[in-house]
Amino acid sequence: MRRDVDATQLNLSPGVRVIILLVTMTIIAVAGIFLWQATTNRQRQLVFEIPPGTAARLAAGEEVNIFPSTIVIDLRQYDTLVIQNNDTAEVTIGPFRIVPGQRFVQRYWGPGVYELICSVHQGEQLRIEVR
Incomplete structure (x- = not known):
């Protein structure tokens, strides 16, 4: 029997939530660095x-x-x-x-x-x- 799980029904532990948050922040920081370098290279x-x-x-x-x-x-x-x-x-x-x-x-x-x-x-x- 297959059960579809809605993302809002996931019970994530606090540790997993912290890891997801850190990964998301890292991706945003890396994207910001690439954007800054693109602007700097145009100088x-x-x-x-x-x-x-x-x-x-x-x-x-x-x-x-x-x-x-x-x-x-x-x-x-x-x-x-x-x-x-x-x-x-x-x-x-x-x-x-x-x-x-x-x-x-x-x-x-x-x-x-x-x-x-x-x-x-x-x-x-x-x-x-x-x-």
């Missing part, structure tokens, strides 16, 4: 390097073109601004000081326009447009 880095000797060249009156007049950050591309200071002198960009050997990483989360003072940019002005 694009806009990398600018301040080469050695930049401060000396600026002090000598040379034109140094490290940055474009406007850096455009695209939110749809998950752009990240990266500035690597490989010079021997500290660099100032907006409120940030980037010491020699330091890597500055900035993510933007909303659109806007930023007018910054930049110690290595011609005219000491740097514009960042986030779209």
Whole structure:
């Protein structure tokens, strides 16, 4: 004689319920990690390097073109601004000081326009447009 069992009629011990709960939470966590990695892999880095000797060249009156007049950050591309200071002198960009050997990483989360003072940019002005 065959009996059909309704899932609501199962008497599961507390231990089995805990195991089912842990397995379910593990599956959700793994799915979340894969989703996070997919988003991370889509990130694009806009990398600018301040080469050695930049401060000396600026002090000598040379034109140094490290940055474009406007850096455009695209939110749809998950752009990240990266500035690597490989010079021997500290660099100032907006409120940030980037010491020699330091890597500055900035993510933007909303659109806007930023007018910054930049110690290595011609005219000491740097514009960042986030779209």
